[in-house]
Amino acid sequence: MSKKYQEEYEVGFTPRLVMEEASRCLLCLDAPCSTSCPAGTDPAKFIRSLRFKNVKGAAETVRINNVLGAICARVCPTERYCQEGCSRSGIDKPIDIGRIQRYITDFEDATKMEILEVKEPNGKKVAVIGSGPSGLTVAAELAKEGFKVTIYEKEAKAGGYLRYGIPEYRLPNEIVDKEIKRIVELGVDIVLNTKVGEDVKIEELRKENDAVILAVGASEGKMLPMFENNRKVIKAVDWLKKTKARKGNVKVPNNVLVIGGGDVAMDVVTSLKLLGCPHVTDVVYEQFSEFRASKKELTGAQAEGVTIIDGYVPTAVARGGIVKFKHRVIPAELKIKADLIILAVGQVSNVNGLGVTLEKGEVNQKGCRVEGTNVFFAGDIGHGEKTVVYGVRSGKEVAFEVKRFLGGKK
Amino acid sequence: MVRKDLSITFMGVKFPNPFCLSSSPVGNCYDMCAKAYRSGWGGVVFKTIGPKHYLIDEVSPRFDALTKEAEPFVGFKNMEQIAEHSLEENLADLRRLKKEFPNNVLIASIMGSNEKDWEELARLVTEAGADMIELNFSCPQMTSHAMGSDVGSNPELCRKYCAAVRRSTKLPFMAKMTPNITDMCDPAIASIEGGADGIAAINTIKSIINVDLDKKVGLPIINGKSSISGYSGKAVKPVALRFIQQMKTNPKLKNVDISGIGGIETWEDAAEFILLGCKNLQVTTGIMQYGYRIVEDMKNGLEHYMEEQGVDHLEDLVGLANKNIIPAEELDRDYIVYPEINSDKCVGCGRCVISCYDGAHQAMEWNKETRRPNCNHDKCVGCLLCGLVCPVGAIKPGERVLKPGRKEKNLKKMVLQETVEKL
Numbered sequence: 001m002s003k004k005y006q007e008e009y010e011v012g013f014t015p016r017l018v019m020e021e022a023s024r025c026l027l028c029l030d031a032p033c034s035t036s037c038p039a040g041t042d043p044a045k046f047i048r049s050l051r052f053k054n055v056k057g058a059a060e061t062v063r064i065n066n067v068l069g070a071i072c073a074r075v076c077p078t079e080r081y082c083q084e085g086c087s088r089s090g091i092d093k094p095i096d097i098g099r100i101q102r103y104i105t106d107f108e109d110a111t112k113m114e115i116l117e118v119k120e121p122n123g124k125k126v127a128v129i130g131s132g133p134s135g136l137t138v139a140a141e142l143a144k145e146g147f148k149v150t151i152y153e154k155e156a157k158a159g160g161y162l163r164y165g166i167p168e169y170r171l172p173n174e175i176v177d178k179e180i181k182r183i184v185e186l187g188v189d190i191v192l193n194t195k196v197g198e199d200v201k202i203e204e205l206r207k208e209n210d211a212v213i214l215a216v217g218a219s220e221g222k223m224l225p226m227f228e229n230n231r232k233v234i235k236a237v238d239w240l241k242k243t244k245a246r247k248g249n250v251k252v253p254n255n256v257l258v259i260g261g262g263d264v265a266m267d268v269v270t271s272l273k274l275l276g277c278p279h280v281t282d283v284v285y286e287q288f289s290e291f292r293a294s295k296k297e298l299t300g301a302q303a304e305g306v307t308i309i310d311g312y313v314p315t316a317v318a319r320g321g322i323v324k325f326k327h328r329v330i331p332a333e334l335k336i337k338a339d340l341i342i343l344a345v346g347q348v349s350n351v352n353g354l355g356v357t358l359e360k361g362e363v364n365q366k367g368c369r370v371e372g373t374n375v376f377f378a379g380d381i382g383h384g385e386k387t388v389v390y391g392v393r394s395g396k397e398v399a400f401e402v403k404r405f406l407g408g409k410k
Numbered sequence: 411m412v413r414k415d416l417s418i419t420f421m422g423v424k425f426p427n428p429f430c431l432s433s434s435p436v437g438n439c440y441d442m443c444a445k446a447y448r449s450g451w452g453g454v455v456f457k458t459i460g461p462k463h464y465l466i467d468e469v470s471p472r473f474d475a476l477t478k479e480a481e482p483f484v485g486f487k488n489m490e491q492i493a494e495h496s497l498e499e500n501l502a503d504l505r506r507l508k509k510e511f512p513n514n515v516l517i518a519s520i521m522g523s524n525e526k527d528w529e530e531l532a533r534l535v536t537e538a539g540a541d542m543i544e545l546n547f548s549c550p551q552m553t554s555h556a557m558g559s560d561v562g563s564n565p566e567l568c569r570k571y572c573a574a575v576r577r578s579t580k581l582p583f584m585a586k587m588t589p590n591i592t593d594m595c596d597p598a599i600a601s602i603e604g605g606a607d608g609i610a611a612i613n614t615i616k617s618i619i620n621v622d623l624d625k626k627v628g629l630p631i632i633n634g635k636s637s638i639s640g641y642s643g644k645a646v647k648p649v650a651l652r653f654i655q656q657m658k659t660n661p662k663l664k665n666v667d668i669s670g671i672g673g674i675e676t677w678e679d680a681a682e683f684i685l686l687g688c689k690n691l692q693v694t695t696g697i698m699q700y701g702y703r704i705v706e707d708m709k710n711g712l713e714h715y716m717e718e719q720g721v722d723h724l725e726d727l728v729g730l731a732n733k734n735i736i737p738a739e740e741l742d743r744d745y746i747v748y749p750e751i752n753s754d755k756c757v758g759c760g761r762c763v764i765s766c767y768d769g770a771h772q773a774m775e776w777n778k779e780t781r782r783p784n785c786n787h788d789k790c791v792g793c794l795l796c797g798l799v800c801p802v803g804a805i806k807p808g809e810r811v812l813k814p815g816r817k818e819k820n821l822k823k824m825v826l827q828e829t830v831e832k833l
């Protein structure tokens with residue numbers, strides 16, 4: 001029953017198809033795709049390498065620029081980034097850059113290429129808190145430069161939302177494992193089951209290390225007060241985590257109500273459908289015209305047969321799982337009874353004991369360093385968009401700043 | 411990260427890598443050559459410099475391209491002659507290039523109309539600081555019959571002009587051959603005997619690549635007319651490889667250094683020229699279409715290939731394929747390889763059946779119900795045309811059998827290609 005959930009939804013390119021797609025690329029001057037990849041993965045260059053039969057060179061470009069290249073290839077909302085300004089759109093449709101990147105990183109994996117190299121140890125130690133995309137990237141970038149890096153992660157496995165959020169059919173854990181393995185092979189230590197602020201004090205880490213990087217993400221789901229302590233209610237990220245950890249072997253009820261309309265909600269409703277849930281109803285605050293979810297995720301969910309109702313806010317919840325909604329604009333009401341209610345209304349960060357404060361979910365400091373300290377921050381708690389590739393970008397930026405900071409001191 | 415040393419010595423001069431601009435508009439002036447060096451090219455063959463008395467007067471437009479299906483540039487035709495800039499400008503550019511890029515190789519291409527011209531030009535470019543010289547015996551669209559490919563197809567003129575150049579320079583020089591000839595070995599041997607140190611091949615092939623069906627004139631159209639002129643690009647690679655292989659296996663030429671030219675775009679093309687005996691490579695059409703940047707992937711791809719092959723010096727790959735190109739009468743004709751159809755890959759288009767019927771031996775049978783092919787071994791001759799046309803690579807060389815009445819041999823030990831699939 002969970003086979004559909006376990007298998008990658010999107011099929012990869014064959015050698016012939018990837019060459020056909022690369023042949024559509026116009027090999028542009030000042031290529032817009034490369035300037036709009038947040039992580040600087042340089043798609044114009046890797047597509048050109050592929051086009052000129054240098055797949056190994058293409059793999060080098062991806063990997064050197066983006067230590068999570070195989071993950072980004074699968075989860076980047078490319079229509080907002082690299083593919084957005086693609087010149088090919090002037091003819092028909094943009095180049096499928098994500099899928100080309102996936103072909104290249106699959107090739108890298110299949111041929112067991114070892115691309116990344118580590119410089120001589122420079123004697124400096126760095127602690128990274130959190131092993132999501134931003135923590136992994138900053139760790140890898142600093143390890144490459146010769147820093148001794150230790151990541152502290154509160155969960156039993158590394159990866160953050162890569163491991164516990166994005167569902168298996170979009171990002172198999174096998175891929176996450178392989179990307180993390182490459183980073184561990186650079187000499188990065190990952191200490192699991194250790195919550196900084198509880199199990200280890202941030203002050204200790206600051207003393208023991210030359211720099212500490214907070215990359216704790218927004219790893220908790222939001223609750224709406226009316227659903228507090230309701231036994232039928234679960235937060236989306238908790239449900240996704242449990243489902244992915246159990247490889248989809250979870251019991252799905254007959255009739256599930258999901259509240260929320262972002263990508264997280266789309267992942268929940270699509271997962272439910274792939275797991276065989278017959279009735280999945282998603283009620284969304286936004287109207288379709290203002291939807292936050294990416295088009296690909298939305299159409300994917302609709303194709304699986306999810307009922308999506310837009311423009312309604314929950315007003316009350318009664319015992320037995322009955323939720324009342326009213327429309328935000330027109331006089332209309334809705335009443336839905338469900339076996340399970342999943343709340344996908346956003347995620348929040350928990351920075352207790354980490355010595356920083358947040359403002360609108362971001363550390364209230366300019367740049368990426370807490371003024372007057374050796375503490376830096378990256379990823380979802382930093383400034384910028386809340387996506388994996390932004391995590392990579394911010395990881396690269398913070399690594400650069402840490403290097404400058406520590407280099408400048410001595 | 412792969413890191414291999416691509417340096418190689420050609421005609422006694424060490425190149426940082428074997429990739430050079432071939433003489434053409436891609437190396438027309440200082441700025442272009444400087445950009446090329448900065449992009450990673452090992453050397454530059456500057457656009458052919460002619461004698462002062464030969465006035466250049468070019469046509470417009472001057473190019474056309476041969477296409478096939480969605481491919482915009484299979485082959486390329488040009489009607490251009492030699493350098494448009496003045497002799498003084500060209501010599502000044504050579505001087506400046508050598509001064510500013512001492513570690514890259516600078517090759518001057520020259521073309522005269524008599525011995526005096528050749529001597530004079532060789533002297534001038536030597537004085538300007540070129541590292542080596544290329545004699546252009548091969549442009550097929552010169553407006554003078556004393557110049558260009560008419561010289562390259564006449565061994566005596568090749569010998570005479572090489573001797574003239576030898577008299578006036580100590581620099582190593584190569585003679586650039588025309589493919590508009592049956593046997594390139596004759597002019598190549600004459601050139602070496604005249605004093606050349608190496609051979610460059612090929613220049614462009616005489617061609618008419620398209621005819622405008624309304625105006626009834628070849629393309630490009632120059633005031634209602636067109637001319638036969640040089641063809642280059644990917645489509646000419648097979649012709650170039652053939653001439654190079656023949657020269658490399660000629661007893662009188664086998665130790666002569668050759669610079670390979672013709673349709674090089676990728677590291678794979680480059681590796682083919684190297685395996686057939688070239689120590690140096692030159693490119694024009696690929697650059698005209700895609701820019702100097704193509705050298706990045708040619709270099710990096712070649713480094714990866716060296717890594718896969720386990721060699722540290724490019725030199726070690728030179729000529730490795732020559733011994734495996736033998737006369738047709740010496741090939742093993744004792745066996746047949748039947749096509750093996752992978753029914754999981756097959757999409758049921760029937761192209762193999764069409765090609766086998768209309769272009770081979772009517773062996774590929776078609777099951778109308780399942781829409782799948784089946785090879786009838788009684789008719790199949792093992793030509794494997796089916797595998798070449800299959801759009802998904804579902805057909806590859808399979809079972810090998812001895813032809814009836816042939817001497818028993820171990821068919822498993824034969825070296826066969828694994829696939830006929832073309833991407």
Ligand SMILES: Cc1cc2nc3c(=O)[nH]c(=O)nc-3n(C[C@H](O)[C@H](O)[C@H](O)COP(=O)(O)OP(=O)(O)OC[C@H]3O[C@@H](n4cnc5c(N)ncnc54)[C@H](O)[C@@H]3O)c2cc1C
Pocket residue numbers: 075076077129130131132133134135152153154155158159160161162165166167194195196197215216217218219237240263264267347350378379380381385386387388389391
């Ligand atoms: C369901 C879902 C789907 C998504 N889909 C996409 C997508 O398709 N494409 C995309 O680009 N983005 C997607 N995102 C967003 C993306 O996952 C995040 O932007 C990204 O993971 C943020 O990276 P991060 O490194 O800042 O934090 P996280 O990935 O949140 O990682 C933070 C890590 O820190 C750990 N941690 C927290 N506090 C502590 C502590 N005190 N001590 C030790 N460890 C701690 C956490 O356990 C976690 O492992 C999705 C998010 C979710 C929830």
Ligand SMILES: Cc1cc2nc3c(=O)[nH]c(=O)nc-3n(C[C@H](O)[C@H](O)[C@H](O)COP(=O)(O)O)c2cc1C
Pocket residue numbers: 432433434435457458486487488489490491492493519546549586612613614641642643644646671672673674692693694695696
């Ligand atoms: C537009 C054009 C101009 C050329 N001019 C010269 C020239 O001046 N001298 C010369 O030796 N060859 C000249 N050539 C030939 C090229 O140097 C080269 O030998 C030939 O194009 C084959 O290589 P390619 O397939 O890489 O283009 C010219 C070719 C082209 C396309």
Ligand code: SF4
Pocket residue numbers: 036037038039040041042043066072073076078081082083097098101389
């Ligand atoms: S990393 Fe993501 S945004 Fe950047 S090129 Fe690759 S797929 Fe596009």
Ligand code: SF4
Pocket residue numbers: 024025026027028031032033034043044047085086087088094095097
């Ligand atoms: S913008 Fe599009 S067409 Fe241009 S180089 Fe990038 S992928 Fe190719």
Ligand code: SF4
Pocket residue numbers: 751755756757758759760761762763782783799800801802803804805
């Ligand atoms: S050409 Fe290939 S895909 Fe088409 S029918 Fe034959 S084997 Fe099948």
